[in-house]
Amino acid sequence: MGLIGKLICQTSIKTDGDVFHEIFGSRPHHVQTMTPENVQGCDLHEGEFGKAGSIVIWKYSIDGKQMVAKERVESIDEEEKQVTFKVIEGDVLESFKIFVMSIHVDTSGLDHFVTWSFDYEKLDESVKDPTEYLDLVLRVTKDIETHHLPK
Template sequence: MEGLKRRLEAEIEIRVAGGDAFHEILMSRPHHISNVHPEFVQDCELHEGSFGKQGSKISWRYTLDGKACIAKQILELIDEENKMIRFNVIEGDLLKEYKYFVITFQVIAKDEEKCLVKWLFEYEKLHPGVPEPTTLMDAEIRLTKEIDEHHHSQAE
């Protein structure tokens, strides 16, 4: 069913230094995210490989819409030059409703003071009644803002 394959994109503007910090924390120190936004992410555990290395397997414990969730991902792509990272979800709650779920984020320089963080979800619904993952996207946008604020409060 070709009509069940989807893409959902969002962009958020943050401060340039926050963009560098955001890319670095998601790539090399994702286990620190629970310190920054514990309402969303409670734990990040390395299962295989090393943080920041392509092919590593990471599991997340997070809360979405008041429900405790898990996701296990493979860090599929790291593009340092374009500050892009892609995770492929291989186990967990998302795969109860989606055949596959790939999360990509990229930090894009806008000018000397601002940059964009772009989130992209690529997924295939198991059936037409599955909702679009907008609450997860909203949570990722909030996480981006929290990391930006956290970085700047630590720098002051």
């Protein structure tokens, strides 16, 4: 069993993929209003929203436990509709040496897909794969989708 791993999940959404990309690329601080049970905050620490190199602090919950992650926006690719964040401080780094997550939105015709990927390096062999983070981002994705569906 290796210390370096990658987890990927993809889900279809019924809402516009461009809007979904815009939220994570330019307006991540709006996520908390769409999924308050999962994300309680996204504050700008350095830089500006929508710019690579900016640093944001996420406050989120997993299994009822309040957690924090300070992340650097590594890249925002408008053409590919992909945003990549690297955790530089926070709870996840208690178990992982490296934790990078990407969100990619694929829109082809009427079909829209959101793909989340996590690249990570565990601190040691006893650390389990971060599947609870996949569960979290899938809940967040579905809540954002529901928020944007016509009422």
